[in-house]
Amino acid sequence: xxxxxxxxxxxxxxxxxxxxxxxxxxxxxxxxxxxxxxxxxxxxxxxxxxxxxxxxxxxxxxxxxxxxxxxxxxxxxxxxxxxxxxxxxxxxxxxxxxxxxxxxxxxxxxxxxxxxxxxxxxxxxxxxxxxxxxxxxxxxxxxxxxxxxxxxxxxxxxxxxxxxxxxxxxxxxxxxxxxxxxxxxxxxxxxxxxxxxxxxxxxxxxxxxxxxxxxxxxxxxxxxxxxxxxxxxxxxxxxxxxxxxxxxxxxxxxxxxxxxxxxxxxxxxxxxxxxxxxxxxxxxxxxxxxxxxxxxxxxxxxxxxxxxxxxxxxxxxxxxxxxxxxxxxxxxxxxxxxxxxxxxxxxxxxxxxxxxxxxxxxxxxxxxxxxxxxxxxxxx
Amino acid sequence: xxxxxxxxxxxxxxxxxxxxxxxxxxxxxxxxxxxxxxxxxxxxxxxxxxxxxxxxxxxxxxxxxxxxxxxxxxxxxxxxxxxxxxxxxxxxxxxxxxxxxxxxxxxxxxxxxxxxxxxxxxxxxxxxxxxxxxxxxxxxxxxxxxxxxxxxxxxxxxxx
Amino acid sequence: xxxxxxxxxxxxxxxxxxxxxxxxxxxxxxxxxxxxxxxxxxxxxxxxxxxxxxxxxxxxxxxxxxxxxxxxxxxxxxxxxxxxxxxxxxxxxxxxxxxxxxxxxxxxxxxxxxxxxxxxxxxxxxxxxxxxxxxxxxxxxxxxxxxxxxxxxxxxxxxxxxxxxxxxxxxxxxxxxxxxxxxxxxxxxxxxxxxxxxxxxxxxxxxxxxxxxxxxxxxxxxxxxxxxxxxxxxxxxxxxxxxxxxxxxxxxxxxxxxxxxxxxxxxxxxxxxxxxxxxxxxxxxxxxxxxxxxxxxxxxxxxxxxxxxxxxxxxxxxxxxxxxxxxxxxxxxxxxxxxxxxxxxxxxxxxxxxxxxxxxxxxxxxxxxxxxxxxxxxxxxxxxxxxxxxxxxxxxx
Numbered sequence: 001x002x003x004x005x006x007x008x009x010x011x012x013x014x015x016x017x018x019x020x021x022x023x024x025x026x027x028x029x030x031x032x033x034x035x036x037x038x039x040x041x042x043x044x045x046x047x048x049x050x051x052x053x054x055x056x057x058x059x060x061x062x063x064x065x066x067x068x069x070x071x072x073x074x075x076x077x078x079x080x081x082x083x084x085x086x087x088x089x090x091x092x093x094x095x096x097x098x099x100x101x102x103x104x105x106x107x108x109x110x111x112x113x114x115x116x117x118x119x120x121x122x123x124x125x126x127x128x129x130x131x132x133x134x135x136x137x138x139x140x141x142x143x144x145x146x147x148x149x150x151x152x153x154x155x156x157x158x159x160x161x162x163x164x165x166x167x168x169x170x171x172x173x174x175x176x177x178x179x180x181x182x183x184x185x186x187x188x189x190x191x192x193x194x195x196x197x198x199x200x201x202x203x204x205x206x207x208x209x210x211x212x213x214x215x216x217x218x219x220x221x222x223x224x225x226x227x228x229x230x231x232x233x234x235x236x237x238x239x240x241x242x243x244x245x246x247x248x249x250x251x252x253x254x255x256x257x258x259x260x261x262x263x264x265x266x267x268x269x270x271x272x273x274x275x276x277x278x279x280x281x282x283x284x285x286x287x288x289x290x291x292x293x294x295x296x297x298x299x300x301x302x303x304x305x306x307x308x309x310x311x312x313x314x315x316x317x318x319x320x321x322x323x324x325x326x327x328x329x330x331x332x333x334x335x336x337x338x339x340x341x342x343x344x345x346x347x348x349x350x351x352x353x354x355x356x357x358x359x360x361x362x363x364x365x366x367x368x369x370x371x372x373x374x375x376x377x378x379x380x
Numbered sequence: 381x382x383x384x385x386x387x388x389x390x391x392x393x394x395x396x397x398x399x400x401x402x403x404x405x406x407x408x409x410x411x412x413x414x415x416x417x418x419x420x421x422x423x424x425x426x427x428x429x430x431x432x433x434x435x436x437x438x439x440x441x442x443x444x445x446x447x448x449x450x451x452x453x454x455x456x457x458x459x460x461x462x463x464x465x466x467x468x469x470x471x472x473x474x475x476x477x478x479x480x481x482x483x484x485x486x487x488x489x490x491x492x493x494x495x496x497x498x499x500x501x502x503x504x505x506x507x508x509x510x511x512x513x514x515x516x517x518x519x520x521x522x523x524x525x526x527x528x529x530x531x532x533x534x535x536x537x538x539x540x
Numbered sequence: 541x542x543x544x545x546x547x548x549x550x551x552x553x554x555x556x557x558x559x560x561x562x563x564x565x566x567x568x569x570x571x572x573x574x575x576x577x578x579x580x581x582x583x584x585x586x587x588x589x590x591x592x593x594x595x596x597x598x599x600x601x602x603x604x605x606x607x608x609x610x611x612x613x614x615x616x617x618x619x620x621x622x623x624x625x626x627x628x629x630x631x632x633x634x635x636x637x638x639x640x641x642x643x644x645x646x647x648x649x650x651x652x653x654x655x656x657x658x659x660x661x662x663x664x665x666x667x668x669x670x671x672x673x674x675x676x677x678x679x680x681x682x683x684x685x686x687x688x689x690x691x692x693x694x695x696x697x698x699x700x701x702x703x704x705x706x707x708x709x710x711x712x713x714x715x716x717x718x719x720x721x722x723x724x725x726x727x728x729x730x731x732x733x734x735x736x737x738x739x740x741x742x743x744x745x746x747x748x749x750x751x752x753x754x755x756x757x758x759x760x761x762x763x764x765x766x767x768x769x770x771x772x773x774x775x776x777x778x779x780x781x782x783x784x785x786x787x788x789x790x791x792x793x794x795x796x797x798x799x800x801x802x803x804x805x806x807x808x809x810x811x812x813x814x815x816x817x818x819x820x821x822x823x824x825x826x827x828x829x830x831x832x833x834x835x836x837x838x839x840x841x842x843x844x845x846x847x848x849x850x851x852x853x854x855x856x857x858x859x860x861x862x863x864x865x866x867x868x869x870x871x872x873x874x875x876x877x878x879x880x881x882x883x884x885x886x887x888x889x890x891x892x893x894x895x896x897x898x899x900x901x902x903x904x905x906x907x908x909x910x911x912x913x914x915x916x917x918x919x920x921x922x923x924x925x926x927x928x929x930x931x932x933x934x935x936x937x
Contacts, residue, residue: 001644002643018404019404020404020406020407021404021406021407022403022404022405022406022409022439024406024438024439024440024784025406025407025439028439028440028447032447042445053596053602054595054596054597054623055399055596055597055602058399058401058403058667058671059667059668059669059670059671060595060596060597060625060664060665060667060668061595061623061624061625061668061917061918063623063624063625063781063918064625064668064669064670064781064784064918064919065670065784066784067442067781067782067783067784067918067919068438068440068441068442068783068784069439069440071445072781072782073442073443073445073782074443074780074782074806075780076777076778076779076780076810077779077780077781078622078624078631078634078635078779078781079622079623079624079631080620080621080622080635081596081605081621081622081623082603082605082620082621086620089620090620090622090635090638090639092642092644093638093639093641093642093644094638094642095642096543096641096642096643096644097543097544097638097641097642097935097937098542098543098641098935098937099937109404111402111404112401112402112403112404113399113400113401114399114400117399117400118399118602119602121399121600121601121602122602122603122606122607124607125392125394125600125601126392126564231644232618233618233619233620234616234617234618235605235606235609235614235615235616235617235618235619236609236615236616237609237610237615238606238607238608238609238610249616250616253616254618364603364605364606364621365603365605365606365607366603366606369606370605370606370619388561389561389562391561394600401671403671403672405672409672413672436670436672436673436674436785436787438784438785442782442783442784461691461790462687462688462690462691462694462790463687463690464679464683464686464687464689464690464738464739464740464741465736465738465739466679466682466683466686466737466738467735467736467737467738467739468682468737468738470660470662470663470679470680471660471662471663472663472666473660473663473664473666473667473675474666474671474675474676479679485677485679485683485686485687485738486687487687487787487790495787495788496787496788496790497673497787498673498674498677498678498687498786498787499677500677506690506739506740510694511690511691511694528672528676529672529673529676529677530676
């Protein structure tokens with residue numbers, strides 16, 4: 001890939017409900033922070049891209065509400081409906097195609113809708129939707145398929161929740177910093193066996209933004225650019241019955257592409273930090289396997305060994321992850337932003353020493369059907 | 381149902397299912413709607429850079445890309461910019477009810493505002509309306525206003 | 541490294557009709573995809589990435605990109621969804637163009653589709669607008685466009701008959717398009733005799749609600765010569781999505797030098813500057829424009845620079861935009877003849893490509909080599925693309 005850099009990042013504080021803020025207010029806050037971080041003004045931005053979802057927003061053209069707030073006035077602008085990793089990937093394409101700088105923002109207000117009704121609408125209206133299936137119940141099927149196949153335990157999943165909520169205590173924008181134990185997670189009520197309340201990401205409001213720049217324009221910025229080393233994304237089958245739910249083929253395909261771009265042949269040896277999808281605790285384990293950090297079925301033990309803790313060999317979700325702050329769509333961009341901050345050494349209390357290469361992951365669709373992987377690094 | 385059995389292509393009805401939302405009005409939108417509800421007064425928001433006053437209220441001036449925080453009073457009278465008379469029947473998705481037709485529908489510039497507002501107008505004969513005519517807000521009665529744009533029943537033409 | 545030049549090498553469209561009850565949405569998508577792949581003599585395996593778009597609430601499907609993989613062919617491939625309302629189809633085209641121009645992918649499939657028969661179109665359009673300010677009083681696309689039509693007539697002296705000329709032209713052109721939904725020869729009196737939906741807009745002035753899909757294959761300059769059809773090159777793209785509330789576009793007319801339709805005028809200025817268009821009526825051989833109702837065929841012609849302000853009624857009545865005229869507009873029959881909303885903007889691009897490739901059948905404009913395609917939607921937003929048979933010297937953005 002031609003060199004492209006992330007030169008500015010901005011996140012709103014994520015909360016259960018940001019009642020005083022419209023989606024436009026959240027987007028403006030995130031964009032303003034990203035511009036300030038890059039040292040650029042809106043006039044330095046060549047093109048704008050937004051991210052949103054019409055269902056979550058209850059608006060048929062959900063980008064319309066943020067057109068003032070995203071700074072797109074008199075600029076080319078477009079909208080990717082889906083996770084921030086996908087939208088940011090498209091922003092990279094626009095920069096590679098010749099635009100010098102792209103401001104990309106994505107928002108989510110989970111507080112404004114009824115989540116199970118929205119995620120039920122991901123499922124097929126003829127064959128599935130009447131079952132009441134939605135994100136939690138579908139994920140429960142996947143968790144069970146994965147755990148049964150590899151002998152992964154509920155306690156191992158719970159350890160992910162304990163670790164990530166603990167990391168969130170060091171992250172000032174995280175929604176749910178918690179000091180909890182595996183026993184606490186195990187004692188929380190089942191939502192859909194084997195998924196318990198403390199295995200789940202919360203409902204959240206938040207927005208984030210990044211400024212992406214060509215190598216040429218990245219020279220102008222005041223701060224340290226972080227370089228896009230690789231991007232891959234891929235989609236699995238839709239019907240849950242068409243997939244082996246215990247596997248993450250789409251993630252493996254996405255990782256293969258991103259690693260190929262970045263020259264990564266030994267992920268555990270070459271990657272210093274990963275921000276992965278942990279909207280449900282078991283997903284972090286599956287993601288670690290799909291990203292090649294351990295053998296299939298090995299992520300539970302890896303987590304229990306402490307290797308993925310903040311002081312471990314490969315810290316995972318140092319930010320606290322989606323299990324601590326879950327503005328859907330924004331979560332993938334927040335993974336990218338956490339990688340950027342870590343590579344820059346700007347992650348504050350949850351900074352990991354010496355992060356040269358970091359991996360971010362985002363998902364679209366039920367049970368991680370469509371997966372996107374980014375590799376970010378400090379050198380062009 | 382007998383007919384359904386003969387039908388070659390079936391359809392699945394979504395039925396009465398609805399997806400409820402509760403959208404935040406924001407700091408300034410809340411103020412606007414509260415003032416309409418409690419005092420029958422219109423407010424706009426002013427850009428510190430270009431000075432433009434916006435109604436509907438928003439928090440960012442798009443052209444200047446500046447945050448706006450200054451609320452300024454605007455009149456409940458204004459000027460007709462353009463209009464239509466809607467005569468086709470449709471179900472209003474906000475209420476689930478048939479929107480009564482015909483109704484007058486207009487773009488209005490309130491005195492003191494630089495941007496425009498859409499609302500109903502109390503005239504259904506297009507021949508009797510012309511851009512530039514003066515209009516005035518007619519509010520819902522005291523005690524019936526709930527803090528929504530429907531607290532303004534419609535605008536009426538000021539017929540001198 | 542410079543951006544890749546991008547050519548359109550395959551086009552597929554479904555029959556557009558009021559209700560395609562014979563196919564499920566995924567099958568409708570697949571019908572267009574297979575047609576586009578066949579047209580380029582490709583198989584699913586040859587596609588590197590997919591961009592898909594529609595308007596979620598018309599079918600009530602969340603995450604259409606993941607739901608539709610069996611139809612789109614995205615299994616095991618990169619897919620992303622792009623949606624911007626009425627401009628969705630043109631947004632998808634531009635998205636696919638950027639996928640290829642970036643150098644990240646060589647062969648990208650763009651898909652736009654809609655089954656408007658599956659919901660209440662006016663209701664769904666109302667929910668596009670702001671729940672506080674606009675929705676309580678908004679009357680959907682028809683009522684919103686009527687406001688613009690009233691203003692156009694008041695300020696230019698144009699008549700309802702002038703607008704009806706556009707409706708007659710586009711619907712007559714549709715007789716030459718076997719895929720079109722409404723194919724009927726009408727006259728101005730017939731349009732004038734249809735009932736008002738929202739004065740001054742009559743039933744005969746409005747686009748229909750349609751089920752349909754369109755798919756287009758975009759290819760990099762490195763491989764675009766490997767296909768049976770000569771590539772239709774993307775010469776340039778530009779868009780503006782100004783403002784957020786339904787009454788804002790009228791404000792536009794009075795800010796920062798805005799006039800009729802600032803989003804379109806600003807996109808046009810950028811695009812024509814990049815491509816080198818100074819006299820669109822002379823330089824474009826054909827235009828496929830997103831004209832959702834008849835008055836747009838007047839007002840938007842002015843914003844696209846085909847004539848001076850208030851000059852459109854004389855321009856269209858001169859026959860210059862008819863088949864056989866200087867720059868035929870909407871040989872396909874346009875949006876007034878078929879409006880499966882998520883497909884509509886992409887169909888404009890597909891039709892422009894077929895025209896410059898000389899493959900448009902009975903609706904071919906003889907010798908067409910340079911075409912303008914547009915998308916319209918949102919809050920009076922505008923997407924614009926120039927498509928030509930000549931390979932540009934370089935990617936001009």
